[in-house]
Amino acid sequence: MMDSTGLNRVDMFEVYKQYLEINSSNQYESSRNDLKMLAEKIESSGLTRNMILEGLSRLILSLNLTADSRQFMSFYDFVFFMCRENRQKSVSASMAIDAWRLVLNGRFRLLNQWCDFVKEYHRHNISEDTWQQLLPFSKCVQEDLGGYDPKGAWPVLIDDFVEYMYSTCSASDDSRDMETQQDASMSGLVPHAGSK
Amino acid sequence: MSTQKRRNFKIEAFKHRVELDPKYAEKTWKVLEHAIQEIYNHNASGLSFEELYRNAYNMVLHKYGEKLYSGLVTTMTWHLKEISKIIEAAQGGLFLEELNRKWGEHNKALQMIRDILMYMDRTFVPSNHKTPVHELGLNLWRDNIIHSSKIQTRLLYTLLELVHRERTGEVINRGLMRNIIKMLMDLGASVYQEDFEKPFLEVSANFYSVESQQFIECCDCGEYLKKAERRLNEEMERVSHYLDAKSESKITNVVEREMIANHMQRLVHMENSGLVNMLIDDKYEDLARMYSLFRRVPDGLSTIRDVMTSHLRDTGKQLVTDPERLKDPVDFVQRLLDEKDKHDKIIHLAFNNDKTFQNALNSSFEYFINLNPRSPEFISLFVDDKLRKGLKGVSEEDVEVVLDKVMMLFRYLQEKDVFEKYYKQHLAKRLLSGKTVSDDAERSLIVKLKTECGYQFTSKLEGMFTDMKTSQDTMQGFYASQSPETSADSPTLAVQVLTTGSWPTQPTTTCNLPAEILGVCEKFRTYYLGTHTGRRLSWQTNMGTADLKATFGKGQKHELNVSTYQMCILMLFNSSDRLNYREIEQATEIPASDLKRCLQSLACVKGKNVLRKEPMSKDIGEDDVFFFNDKFSSKFYKVKIGTVVAQKESEPEKQETRQRVEEDRKPQIEAAIVRIMKSRRVLDHNNIVAEVTKQLQSRFLPNPVVIKKRIESLIEREFLERDKVDRKLYRYLA
Numbered sequence: 001m002m003d004s005t006g007l008n009r010v011d012m013f014e015v016y017k018q019y020l021e022i023n024s025s026n027q028y029e030s031s032r033n034d035l036k037m038l039a040e041k042i043e044s045s046g047l048t049r050n051m052i053l054e055g056l057s058r059l060i061l062s063l064n065l066t067a068d069s070r071q072f073m074s075f076y077d078f079v080f081f082m083c084r085e086n087r088q089k090s091v092s093a094s095m096a097i098d099a100w101r102l103v104l105n106g107r108f109r110l111l112n113q114w115c116d117f118v119k120e121y122h123r124h125n126i127s128e129d130t131w132q133q134l135l136p137f138s139k140c141v142q143e144d145l146g147g148y149d150p151k152g153a154w155p156v157l158i159d160d161f162v163e164y165m166y167s168t169c170s171a172s173d174d175s176r177d178m179e180t181q182q183d184a185s186m187s188g189l190v191p192h193a194g195s196k
Numbered sequence: 197m198s199t200q201k202r203r204n205f206k207i208e209a210f211k212h213r214v215e216l217d218p219k220y221a222e223k224t225w226k227v228l229e230h231a232i233q234e235i236y237n238h239n240a241s242g243l244s245f246e247e248l249y250r251n252a253y254n255m256v257l258h259k260y261g262e263k264l265y266s267g268l269v270t271t272m273t274w275h276l277k278e279i280s281k282i283i284e285a286a287q288g289g290l291f292l293e294e295l296n297r298k299w300g301e302h303n304k305a306l307q308m309i310r311d312i313l314m315y316m317d318r319t320f321v322p323s324n325h326k327t328p329v330h331e332l333g334l335n336l337w338r339d340n341i342i343h344s345s346k347i348q349t350r351l352l353y354t355l356l357e358l359v360h361r362e363r364t365g366e367v368i369n370r371g372l373m374r375n376i377i378k379m380l381m382d383l384g385a386s387v388y389q390e391d392f393e394k395p396f397l398e399v400s401a402n403f404y405s406v407e408s409q410q411f412i413e414c415c416d417c418g419e420y421l422k423k424a425e426r427r428l429n430e431e432m433e434r435v436s437h438y439l440d441a442k443s444e445s446k447i448t449n450v451v452e453r454e455m456i457a458n459h460m461q462r463l464v465h466m467e468n469s470g471l472v473n474m475l476i477d478d479k480y481e482d483l484a485r486m487y488s489l490f491r492r493v494p495d496g497l498s499t500i501r502d503v504m505t506s507h508l509r510d511t512g513k514q515l516v517t518d519p520e521r522l523k524d525p526v527d528f529v530q531r532l533l534d535e536k537d538k539h540d541k542i543i544h545l546a547f548n549n550d551k552t553f554q555n556a557l558n559s560s561f562e563y564f565i566n567l568n569p570r571s572p573e574f575i576s577l578f579v580d581d582k583l584r585k586g587l588k589g590v591s592e593e594d595v596e597v598v599l600d601k602v603m604m605l606f607r608y609l610q611e612k613d614v615f616e617k618y619y620k621q622h623l624a625k626r627l628l629s630g631k632t633v634s635d636d637a638e639r640s641l642i643v644k645l646k647t648e649c650g651y652q653f654t655s656k657l658e659g660m661f662t663d664m665k666t667s668q669d670t671m672q673g674f675y676a677s678q679s680p681e682t683s684a685d686s687p688t689l690a691v692q693v694l695t696t697g698s699w700p701t702q703p704t705t706t707c708n709l710p711a712e713i714l715g716v717c718e719k720f721r722t723y724y725l726g727t728h729t730g731r732r733l734s735w736q737t738n739m740g741t742a743d744l745k746a747t748f749g750k751g752q753k754h755e756l757n758v759s760t761y762q763m764c765i766l767m768l769f770n771s772s773d774r775l776n777y778r779e780i781e782q783a784t785e786i787p788a789s790d791l792k793r794c795l796q797s798l799a800c801v802k803g804k805n806v807l808r809k810e811p812m813s814k815d816i817g818e819d820d821v822f823f824f825n826d827k828f829s830s831k832f833y834k835v836k837i838g839t840v841v842a843q844k845e846s847e848p849e850k851q852e853t854r855q856r857v858e859e860d861r862k863p864q865i866e867a868a869i870v871r872i873m874k875s876r877r878v879l880d881h882n883n884i885v886a887e888v889t890k891q892l893q894s895r896f897l898p899n900p901v902v903i904k905k906r907i908e909s910l911i912e913r914e915f916l917e918r919d920k921v922d923r924k925l926y927r928y929l930a
Contacts, residue, residue, distance in 0.1 A: 089912055129911045129918065136923055153881030153924040156904050 012055035013062075015042060019078050039087050049095065052082050057102050073135065079103050080131045090125035093118055100134070108138035110165070117161050130155040145169075221260040224251045225267050231312065232268070235305045236275045245312060253315040261320035268313065272333065276302070276340040284346045292354055295347075296375050299337070306333035338383045342391065351376075355392060356399050362434070363403065374438035381440055393443055397450055400431075404454035412459050416469035418482040424455040425485055448492070457493040464503045471503045475542065483546035497552070505556045508539065512564030516571065525570075529578035533601050536561065562608040570850075572615035575605050580622040583638060584631050595637045603644050610897040614857050616653060619645075621700045623657060627664055628692060628739050649894065659698035667692040674723050689716040693724070694736070707737045707760075707786045710767040737761065738790065746806065749826030756806060757836040761786050761794045766806065769824045776821045792816040797837055803830065804837050858902075865898050865906045870915060873928035880924045881907070 015038065022034040047055075056079055065072040083091045083099050091099070097115045104111050114134075118126075133155050140147045148154075148162050231248050234240055255264045279298050286294035310317065310329040317329050327335065341347060355376065358368045380388040404427070411420050428451050435444040456463075463486075464471040474482050490496030512535065515521060521528045539557050547553045565571045579602055590598075609615055626632040639661070646654040671690055709717065721733055740760035744767075747753050758766065764784045768775055775783075781791055795816045799809040808823040809816075868888045873879060879887075884907065885900050892898050907926065910916045919925035 127908060127912045129908055132918070133923065151882055153904075155908055156901060159901070159904075 011045070011047075012059050015082075016059060016075075016078055019081060020074060023074065023077075035081070036087070039081070039084070042082070043087070053098055053102060056082060056099070060103060076103060076135050077132065080128060088125070090127050091131065092125050093122050096126040096131065104134075104138060108134075109143050110138075110141065113165060114161060117164055118157070121160070121164070122157060126157075127155075130157050133158060221255060221258070221263055224255050224260075225263060227251055228255075228264070228312070229267060229271055232271050232275075232305075232309060235308050236301075238301075240308060245308075248312045249314065252313050256316050256320050261316060261324065264313070264316055265320065265324075265326055268309070268329070269332070269336070272309075272336050273340060276336055280341050280344050280347065283341065284344075291350065292372055292376055295341075295351070296372055296379075298341075299375075299379050302333065302337055306330060309333070334383055338387060342380075342383065342387065348391070352391060352395055356396060359396065359434070360399075360403070363430070370437050377438050377440070388440060393440070393446070396443075397446055400447060401450050401454055404451055405458075408455045408459060411455075412462060417463050417466040417471070418469060418474070418479065418485075420459075420463060421482060421485045421489060424451070424489055427451055427455060428489070452489075452492045456489050456496065460490065460493070460496065460499050464499055471500060472507045475504065475507060475539075478538065478542065480542065480545040483542060484548075487547050487550075497550070500547075501553060501556050504553070505560050508557065508560035509563055511535070512560060513567055516564050516568040522568075522570065525574035525577040526581045528574050529602075529605065532561075532565065532605060536601070536604065558608070561605075562610075565605065565608045566610045569611075572609050572611055573618045573850075573853075575602060575609070576615055576618035576622050578602065579619070579641065580626065583626060583633055583641075585633065588633050592636070595634065596640065599637065599641050599644060602641070603648060606645075607648065610893070611857070612649060612653075612894065613860065613896045614853075617700075617853055617857055617860075620657060620660075623660060624699050624739075627660060629741060653895075656698045659695055663694050663698065664692065670724065673727070674720055677723055678719070686716050687712055689713075689720060691720055691724075693733070706735050707764055707784050709735075709737065709760075710764060712767075713763075737764075748828045752829065753833070754828075754830060755834045757834060758798075759794065761790055762798060762837060765791075765794055765798065769807070773824050774821060777816065777818050780822065795820075795822065799825075801837075804835060806835075806837070861896065861898065861902070862906060864892065864895070865903055866910060868892055869903070869906055869910060870928075873916060873926065877928050878919070878925055880922075881926065882924075884926065 018038055019035075022031050022038065025031050025034075060075070063071070063075065065075055079099050079102075080091060083095045085092065085095075097118055100108075100111065100115055108114065137148075137154060137158050145162055145165055150159070150162075154162075228248060228251055231243050234243060252264060255261065279302070283291070283294050283298055306329070310333075313329050320326070321328050326332075342351065355373070358373060362368050377388070377392065380392050407427075408424070411423055415423065428448060431447045431451055432444060435441065435447060439447075471483075471486065473479075474486070486500060487497070490500055512532075515531055515535065516528075521531065536557075543549060543553045543557060568574075579599075582598055582602075606612070606615060623638070626638075632638055642654050642657050642661075645657070670693060674689075674691075717735065724733060725731060737760045742758055742760055742763035744756040744758060744763060745753065746756055746766075756766070761784070764786065765780055768780060768783055777795075780795070781788070784791070786794065795807070795809070796814075797804070799805055799807040799822060800814055800816075806825050806828050808825040810821045810823070811817075865888060868891045869884060872884060872887045872891070881904075885903050888903050889898055889900075907916065911918065911926075914929055916926045917929055919927055
């Protein structure tokens with residue numbers, strides 16, 4: 001047990017280092033190839049889902065990243081890279097939710113609502129674009145959904161989320177205790193936003 | 197030196213004569229003054245103009261010009277003051293006549309005086325910057341007569357009073373009026389304007405303000421407009437008779453403002469008689485009058501247009517959303533056409549074919565037709581109805597008229613692709629059942645669709661026609677290849693070979709065909725595949741028809757026109773008289789819903805019930821038993837059973853078509869995005885959406901959310917990527 005996690009930590013650091021190296025090179029074609037090889041290597045090592053998540057959580061603790069930094073952006077992309085299965089271009093919704101809870105914890109005011117929303121209404125995989133766009137969205141959006149621009153070219157899933165938030169918020173407008181009210185309305189939701 | 201000499205000589209010669217009589221000037225002036233007096237007293241006949249002219253000439257020549265000129269002013273002023281007293285004394289109606297007469301006399305006198313003083317006018321006046329005699333005479337007339345305190349207001353009052361009397365219907369002396377006005381104009385534009393025109397316009401404004409108020413209280417809109425029009429014409433007539441032509445635009449402006457502009461809103465919205473009522477009741481004359489009057493005032497036409505537009509939108513919306521109307525698609529479309537015809541006619545007859553009105557009409561139709569998502573389907577059904585039976589016995593030109601009208605509605609549709617879907621379905625049914633009335637009409641409409649939407653739109657429809665033609669040839673070839681003996685006994689087969697993709701495909705559920713039929717079908721298959729290698733044939737038994745010869749109980753023979761399914765059912769009764777539902781279902785393998793519908797039309801329709809059913813109910817149950825109906829009888833030899841008429845779709849069918857349409861749109865949207873990005877390389881989200889919408893709007897109106905989803909899909913498939921810095925920008929990846 002000790003051994004495998006120990007090995008894991010080393011691996012994850014190593015992989016991240018390689019990932020950053022590949023991405024910092026400017027040759028598009030070769031870096032694509034290198035990334036592909038790296039992905040194959042990870043896959044052949046037989047990491048399970050839990051091991052990946054655990055490794056990432058160790059990595060995040062030791063990296064000590066600030067939310068706005070470039071490093072965090074790279075790291076956020078790296079998480080997507082690690083969470084893919086069979087080198088797909090997308091991540092399963094459940095894996096994405098776990099990963100988001102891990103990396104965006106404390107960095108995204110609506111993280112809970114977002115994860116609940118995705119869990120409830122989105123059964124498809126999360127595309128790389130949607131994954132990447134959530135990061136700028138998490139930075140600019142406020143708790144009351146201020147800062148969101150409907151013409152802001154956000155992925156449809158984010159648009160749907162905002163619409164869903166509006167419909168639930170208006171249902172619990174007169175409540176002072178937003179937190180609990182939100183949870184309550186979440187469970188008894190009229191599923192109209194998700195039908196898209 | 198020599199010139200000096202000559203000059204000296206000349207001057208001496210002059211001086212000699214001038215110095216003759218020191219009282220010369222005074223004497224001469226007396227003569228002239230007397231003459232002027234005589235002229236004013238109508239005694240000019242005794243005067244010698246030659247002598248008078250010479251006198252005046254000499255006075256000027258001898259530097260008494262100033263004396264002559266000031267003498268003239270004094271004398272004329274004195275005379276005019278005398279005249280003024282006479283005019284003032286004239287009573288009532290004689291006032292204007294006296295003024296007119298005196299004015300005439302003054303003009304004559306002025307003419308003579310000017311002739312006498314012509315030399316002064318030519319030399320003294322210009323070099324001393326004096327007013328010429330004629331003008332001087334007018335000025336003095338103006339100052340002493342027209343502007344005399346006792347005449348000025350009286351004159352104005354009299355003139356205005358006459359105009360007022362004429363407006364209230366009295367006949368006035370227009371000649372006199374014209375002369376007086378002409379006098380004012382002769383005295384200068386400012387005299388006419390200040391002493392008449394301005395007050396005239398003010399009084400008129402008051403008059404029409406009061407009158408329009410009265411009219412609007414007691415008249416309906418049409419009547420009011422008639423009165424306003426008459427007033428306007430009267431004023432223009434008045435100008436042409438006795439006012440300055442320049443006054444026309446001013447006075448019509450007053451009438452327009454007081455009678456039209458100030459009451460426009462009230463007029464168009466007048467209860468029971470306003471614009472909407474006129475439109476409803478086709479009051480072409482009233483509408484034309486409103487148009488021609490309102491166009492004279494600012495915002496007049498837009499007022500009419502706005503009311504018309506909102507009326508059109510309201511009634512159109514009611515029409516297309518009325519659930520009662522949705523029951524009959526043909527009637528629904530006919531009503532739309534009627535509505536269009538009605539308003540076309542109004543615009544043609546009453547609104548001068550005004551382009552802006554036509555545009556308003558078009559945009560209104562576009563607005564409300566698309567409120568009902570079923571409009572494309574219904575328009576196609578309307579065409580179907582017309583091409584099936586509605587155009588029978590109608591001349592070619594009239595067919596064109598109907599088709600053109602349909603095209604006009606088609607142009608309003610936003611979802612042209614939906615229309616295409618339905619049109620294809622309906623056309624397929626028409627072609628396959630041979631129910632189309634006129635091939636020419638069918639083709640004509642396709643040509644129209646092609647010019648409207650391009651080749652892409654109609655290529656599949658044209659493919660269907662080609663298939664029909666090719667099938668005919670194929671069948672001829674098939675029968676030519678068969679020996680007459682083998683085919684003598686077997687049923688006649690007519691196959692239509694349909695190219696996959698051109699026709700609205702339905703999931704093929706081939707039923708079990710009767711053995712006799714199966715035989716010929718196999719022969720055909722062998723023949724066809726023999727001549728066309730590499731093809732696949734599958735039978736669309738849900739679309740065919742059959743003619744059956746049947747003999748009933750008392751030996752009466754009939755020919756039954758049925759669908760392929762119905763044929764399969766009826767053929768079973770060749771070998772047994774009694775079959776239950778399940779037996780039929782097993783033997784034919786016709787899908788349950790179709791089977792029930794077929795049995796219903798065979799057993800439950802009065803007059804066409806070639807089968808009998810137990811129990812005798814309207815609906816088909818799974819335990820029902822069917823018998824061959826011995827007692828069937830009909831007046832006709834040929835009996836048509838259960839025709840396949842295109843009907844409006846049921847709810848689930850509608851959903852299915854909608855879904856197919858949405859699916860078909862995806863690649864079109866993606867293609868548009870790629871086309872745009874290929875040429876632009878980098879573009880932001882909102883511009884892509886705008887451009888895609890523009891590119892596709894001739895076919896349908898793409899939903900922005902759908903466009904966004906397509907963009908995301910293209911990003912995922914690496915046709916596009918987001919810009920690393922500005923996330924709203926997309927880049928095309930070659």
